[in-house]
Amino acid sequence: MQYFKIIDTACKDVGLEFDEEKYNKFIKYKDILKFWNNKINLTTIVEDEDIIKKHFIDCVKIFKFSPLRNISNIIDIGTGAGFPGIPMKIVNPQIKVVLLDSLNKRINFLNQVISDIELRDIKCIHGRAEDFSKDTEYREKFDAAVSRAVANLTVLSEFCIPYIKLGGYFVAMKGPSVEDEIKESKKAVSILGGKIVDIIKIENDDLNHNLVVIKKIKRTPNMYPRKAGMVSKKPLK
Numbered sequence: 001m002q003y004f005k006i007i008d009t010a011c012k013d014v015g016l017e018f019d020e021e022k023y024n025k026f027i028k029y030k031d032i033l034k035f036w037n038n039k040i041n042l043t044t045i046v047e048d049e050d051i052i053k054k055h056f057i058d059c060v061k062i063f064k065f066s067p068l069r070n071i072s073n074i075i076d077i078g079t080g081a082g083f084p085g086i087p088m089k090i091v092n093p094q095i096k097v098v099l100l101d102s103l104n105k106r107i108n109f110l111n112q113v114i115s116d117i118e119l120r121d122i123k124c125i126h127g128r129a130e131d132f133s134k135d136t137e138y139r140e141k142f143d144a145a146v147s148r149a150v151a152n153l154t155v156l157s158e159f160c161i162p163y164i165k166l167g168g169y170f171v172a173m174k175g176p177s178v179e180d181e182i183k184e185s186k187k188a189v190s191i192l193g194g195k196i197v198d199i200i201k202i203e204n205d206d207l208n209h210n211l212v213v214i215k216k217i218k219r220t221p222n223m224y225p226r227k228a229g230m231v232s233k234k235p236l237k
Contacts, residue, residue, distance in 0.1 A: 003052045004018075006052065006057065010060045018091065058204050071143035075145050078159070080149070100124075130158075130226065147172055153174065153182065192220050193218040
């Protein structure tokens with residue numbers, strides 16, 4: 001129970017309960033992550049305490065945006081090693097979660113985690129964000145989209161906003177300096193049906209960043225997202 005207190009404190013800080021069962025899921029997740037990281041590149045953060053603080057607790061802090069505590073479903077775009085979607089699911093188990101990633105090796109890892117730590121109502125999709133958001137099963141079907149991916153906000157918005165229901169939210173986990181990125185993205189966000197409604201500062205040891213919160217206020221035009229490659233090569237201006 002070495003790390004119980006620091007995760008418990010992080011959960012209490014965002015209004016969520018924590019217990020031994022959730023803790024054990026995090027510890028198993030950490031161990032599976034370290035094992036698979038020897039086979040495929042999942043993270044450069046490899047020490048136990050760093051994984052707990054810089055991955056798990058960092059992801060839990062997304063609930064600083066309080067509406068996420070009460071939504072029914074989310075999609076995590078470009079989830080990588082499962083961040084933030086799996087930590088969100090562990091600490092708030094009633095949320096239904098979809099994890100989307102373009103690399104099949106990572107999907108295999110994620111499915112192993114989900115099976116071994118016995119998560120329910122969570123599934124993985126192997127594919128590109130711009131393809132699945134054209135599918136009626138996924139387009140405008142989620143209360144929230146979340147992403148910790150490294151793409152800039154203009155690109156992420158075109159990937160993520162099409163998945164959100166009217167009145168839902170896209171929450172992007174960004175670095176400590178977001179002002180220029182936000183200015184550059186405002187037109188694209190508007191075209192896609194969104195509006196930036198909040199920027200929440202997150203402090204986590206030496207890993208400070210911002211949550212950029214975009215609310216969906218109108219339907220995304222059918223032409224978006226554009227075809228594979230176009231979103232990154234020619235960002236909306």
